[in-house]
Amino acid sequence: xxxxxxxxxxxxxxxxxxxxxxxxxxxxxxxxxxxxxxxxxxxxxxxxxxxxxxxxxxxxxxxxxxxxxxxxxxxxxxxxxxxxxxxxx
Amino acid sequence: xxxxxxxxxxxxxxxxxxxxxxxxxxxxxxxxxxxxxxxxxxxxxxxxxxxxxxxxxxxxxxxxxxxxxxxxxxxxxxxxxxxxxxxxxxxxxxxxxxxxxxxxxxxxxxxxxxxxxxxxxxxxxxxxxxxxxxxxxxxxxxxxxxxxxxxxxxxxxxxxxxxxxxxxxxxxxxxxxxxxxxxxxxxxxxxxxxxxxxxxxxxxxxxxxxxxxxxxxxxxxxxxxxxxxxxxxxxxxxxxxxxxxxxxxxxxxxxxxxxxxxxxxxxxxxxxxxxxxxxxxxxxxxxxxxxxxxxxxxxxxxxxxxxxxxxxxxxxxxxxxxxxxxxxxxxxxxxxxxxxxxxxxxxxxxxxxxxxxxxxxxxxxxxxxxxxxxxxxxxxxxxxxxxxxxxxxxxxxxxxxxxxxxxxxxxxxxxxxxxxxxxxxxxxxxxxxxxxxxxxxxxxxxxxxxxxxxxxxxxxxxxxxxxxxxxxxxxxxxxxxxxxxxxx
Ligand code: FES
Numbered sequence: 057x058x059x060x061x062x063x064x065x066x067x068x069x070x071x072x073x074x075x076x077x078x079x080x081x082x083x084x085x086x087x088x089x090x091x092x093x094x095x096x097x098x099x100x101x102x103x104x105x106x107x108x109x110x111x112x113x114x115x116x117x118x119x120x121x122x123x124x125x126x127x128x129x130x131x132x133x134x135x136x137x138x139x140x141x142x143x144x145x
Numbered sequence: 146x147x148x149x150x151x152x153x154x155x156x157x158x159x160x161x162x163x164x165x166x167x168x169x170x171x172x173x174x175x176x177x178x179x180x181x182x183x184x185x186x187x188x189x190x191x192x193x194x195x196x197x198x199x200x201x202x203x204x205x206x207x208x209x210x211x212x213x214x215x216x217x218x219x220x221x222x223x224x225x226x227x228x229x230x231x232x233x234x235x236x237x238x239x240x241x242x243x244x245x246x247x248x249x250x251x252x253x254x255x256x257x258x259x260x261x262x263x264x265x266x267x268x269x270x271x272x273x274x275x276x277x278x279x280x281x282x283x284x285x286x287x288x289x290x291x292x293x294x295x296x297x298x299x300x301x302x303x304x305x306x307x308x309x310x311x312x313x314x315x316x317x318x319x320x321x322x323x324x325x326x327x328x329x330x331x332x333x334x335x336x337x338x339x340x341x342x343x344x345x346x347x348x349x350x351x352x353x354x355x356x357x358x359x360x361x362x363x364x365x366x367x368x369x370x371x372x373x374x375x376x377x378x379x380x381x382x383x384x385x386x387x388x389x390x391x392x393x394x395x396x397x398x399x400x401x402x403x404x405x406x407x408x409x410x411x412x413x414x415x416x417x418x419x420x421x422x423x424x425x426x427x428x429x430x431x432x433x434x435x436x437x438x439x440x441x442x443x444x445x446x447x448x449x450x451x452x453x454x455x456x457x458x459x460x461x462x463x464x465x466x467x468x469x470x471x472x473x474x475x476x477x478x479x480x481x482x483x484x485x486x487x488x489x490x491x492x493x494x495x496x497x498x499x500x501x502x503x504x505x506x507x508x509x510x511x512x513x514x515x516x517x518x519x520x521x522x523x524x525x526x527x528x529x530x531x532x533x534x535x536x537x538x539x540x541x542x543x544x545x546x547x548x549x550x551x552x553x554x555x556x557x558x559x560x561x562x563x564x565x566x567x568x569x570x571x572x573x574x575x576x577x578x579x580x581x582x583x584x585x586x587x588x589x590x591x592x593x594x595x596x597x598x599x600x601x602x603x604x605x606x607x608x609x610x611x612x613x614x615x616x617x618x619x620x621x622x623x624x625x626x627x628x629x630x631x632x633x
Contacts, residue, residue, distance in 0.1 A: 066388045068397075068520045072510035073158060076605045077150040083608045099388075100519050111182070112162075112514070128155075 057143065059094040060136050063118035067100025070115035078117060078129050089136050148319075152191075153353030157205065159183060161361060161508055164209045164228075165515030168365050173228025179206050180224075201248040201353070208243075208356035211363065215243045231362040232370075237502070238358055240491035242340060242347060244325075244333050248354035251331035252314045257294065257301055259287045262308035271300035271309060319349035321567050321592075322450050339449065343442040343567065343592045344488040344601035357488055361508045364482055368402030373480045377403040378468050378500075380485030381410040381532075382540035382597040385613025386506040386605045387513075392525035397518050398509075399526060405476075407529045409483070412468030413439075413536030413548070414630040420461040420545075421552035421626065424587065428557040432457070434578065434586055437545050439463045441489035442592035443567055451572060453579035457588075464539060465490060469499035471530070471631050484509055486540070486600025489592070505602025530631050534621030540597035541611050542566075544618075546589035552626055560585040566594030 064075050082095055103116045103123075117127035119135040163179045180202035184195050192198050204214040206224050210231045265285035272280040272287065279293035280300060287309070289300070301309040316325050316333055324339035325346050333354070335346070347355040367375050377398050387394055395406045416439060427435050438444055438459040447454050469481050482502040483490055494500040513520065535551055538544035546561035553559045562585040564571050571590075578588065593599045598614060599607040624630075 068388055068510070068518065069514045071388050072507070072514050072604055073162070074150065074155045076609075079606050079609055080149070083606070099521060104514075105517055128152075 057092070059092055060089075060139050061118075061120055062093055062095045062132060062136070064095065064097050065099075065101050065103070065114070065116045066097040067104065069100065069104035069112060073112070073114045074128065075115035075117070078115065078127060078132055080129055081132065086133060089133065089140065092140060093136060148348040151351070153351065154348070156183070156202075156353055157209075158507055158511060160202070160205050160209050161359065161511035162514045164206060164359075165361065165365065165512050167228065168362060168369075169515055172232060173210075173225050176206070176210075176224040176228045197247070201245060204245040204248065205353065205356055208245075209359045209361070211238055211358045211360060213238065213241055213243055213358055214245045214356065228362070232366055234363070237360060237363060237495075240342065240358060240488075240495065240503075241337060242335050242342060242344070242355060242357045242488070244335060245354045245356060246332055248352050249332045249350075250352050250354070251327070251333075253312065254314070254327070254331075256291065256312055257289060257296060257298060258310055258312055259289060260308050260310050261286075262306050263287050263304075264306055264308070266305065268305070270303040270305070274299045274303050315349040315351060316346040316355060319345040321345065321569050321572055322446060341442045341445045341449070341567075341592075342489040342492045347488070348601050357491075359508060360491070360502045360504060361512065364502050364504055365512065367480050367482075367502070374404045374476060374478065375402065375480045375482060376405045376407060376472050376476065378407050378409050378412075378465065378472065378481055378483045380483065380487070380490075380540065380597065381408070381413055381464070381537055382486045382600065382603070382610065382614070383408075383484065383506065384537070384540075384617045385598075385610035386486075386603060387510065387520045389521035389523070390525075391617070392527065393520050393523055395526040395528055397513060397520040397523040400518050400523055401509075401512055401516055403482070404479070405472075405529050406526075407468060407472060408532045408536075409464045409468045409485070410532030410536035410539065411464075411530045411631055412466065412471065413464035413539045414533050414624050414628065415467040415536075416461055416464050416539075417535045417545075417548040417552055417624060418626055418628070418630065420459055421549045423459055423461050424549060424553055424559070425557045428586070432586075434583055434588065435459055436575075436588040436590055437549075439539065439545060440567075440590055440592050440597075441487065441493040443590040445489065445492065446567060446572065446592070447575075451575050451579070454575050457579060463493065464536065465493065465500060466497055469497060473499045486593075486597045486603045488601055505600075506604045507602050510604050532621060533624035533628065533630075534618050535624040537614065537618045537621050541614055542591050542594075542596040543589065544596060544614075545591075546587060548624070549587070552624065559587055561587040561589060564588055564590040565596075567592040568594075 113125040117124045167176045180199040184198045263286045277293045279290045324336045434457045480501045491503040494503045535548035542565040598610040
């Protein structure tokens with residue numbers, strides 16, 4: 057089965073706002089998803105200053121093609137699990 | 146115990162970003178909107194209602210502007226006017242950790258409780274091992290009499306079903322020196338006399354109720370409203386704290402308004418040389434023990450809480466001290482800003498006339514975000530002085546002892562031991578070592594577990610930062626007792 061691709065934005069804005077903590081996935085991923093994910097760190101995707109409503113909704117993470125705003129470790133893990141579950145179903 | 150980043154810490158970062166943005170936008174004219182922007186009406190409240198959320202946020206903003214919520218005299222005073230205070234003050238307010246009264250949830254007193262996993266077993270080791278006869282069996286289940294219980298935890302240790310649970314108060318449990326305790330209303334208060342400013346309570350509070358005064362606005366003012374030359378002094382733990390390489394970071398800081406950027410690892414090289422010389426000298430005089438002195442939280446803990454160890458604490462100054470001395474010698478009229486992972490450094494700086502301000506990596510990160518500076522895309526510039534491998538390894542546990550060892554060489558019998566994290570247990574251990582002796586003769590004490598890379602002001606993941614520091618150490622030249630530090 058294809059791995060779930062996690063793209064963590066590591067531009068300064070996302071990094072400072074919490075992407076740094078999401079990088080824990082590279083070190084201590086939960087066992088059930090550890091061998092089913094592929095993690096890449098990407099440069100600023102320009103989502104941080106592209107916002108018109110003056111709120112920066114970072115940190116941004118893509119799980120496969122889905123964008124997660126205000127991403128946290130928990131949100132990313134949950135998304136991965138729900139993708140894996142729907143594949144199994 | 147290391148507390149991973151959580152909602153409370155992310156909110157702190159967001160607040161700092163908002164404050165910096167508000168500084169740039171209109172010098173705080175609209176700062177009173179910050180709590181509303183962070184908690185808009187549509188959002189689900191995280192406390193009882195959004196109004197309480199906003200009230201707490203206001204206090205957290207005050208701290209972000211350098212005011213102390215505990216010293217509030219007028220509840221109607223606006224954030225705008227706290228911002229104006231920050232812009233007009235010449236003197237820095239004294240650094241202080243404090244509790245936001247209304248945010249403190251007054252957690253129940255730490256206690257042991259019997260959960261419903263209790264089987265009311267025949268052996269009843271809990272009852273038999275309780276030194277206070279506080280446990281009785283009621284309806285086939287163990288019951289702890291809170292009047293008699295002294296929280297020793299023996300029942301918890303012996304229960305074969307792990308049915309007895311400990312409900313701690315996170316801040317009290319985190320504080321290694323008993324500086325935070327409840328008042329008569331159950332709210333926590335910090336005793337400034339006892340506090341060592343380690344920041345462990347701040348990181349541990351699940352309600353984000355503990356704050357410290359930021360100096361970010363004071364530095365923003367230096368950078369944007371004065372002609373002063375401002376020098377950034379980056380703690381060795383900076384490596385890995387921001388995306389990009391160290392040269393990108395130097396360029397980014399210059400973009401943010403700093404005139405010069407120097408590594409405190411340079412000062413750490415000097416500390417290494419002097420501490421190695423001091424160790425050899427103490428050994429010759431027959432000393433049985435020496436401890437490091439560069440961790441300011443430990444330094445203060447030794448003074449206030451572990452007087453037994455005081456005579457063994459090295460007299461060598463810290464890397465920040467030597468770095469600031471070098472900078473002020475080169476440029477006497479500049480303003481120096483130490484940038485690091487540490488809150489206790491703010492207190493150390495109050496005693497050091499060469500250090501004008503102290504910021505955390507988090508605060509600098511917030512300044513970058515607000516100014517839309519992307520470190521990786523800022524170009525590359527050099528540090529004004531280059532450090533050696535030894536100074537670079539200070540921020541990881543074992544690093545200081547290792548650096549000093551390299552310089553002591555075979556000139557003395559050197560037996561290092563790491564005290565990794567200033568926990569309650571390790572404080573007891575240090576007392577014992579000081580009075581009863583220790584197998585080893587060089588103790589490296591770091592208040593934060595893992596070293597400065599896990600300090601409360603860090604942005605990066607400690608594991609990742611450690612790796613980055615190690616790589617950086619590997620590219621440094623070797624320091625010798627003869628190296629003329631700071632000359633290149
Ligand atoms: S830093 Fe992540 S989108 Fe810009």
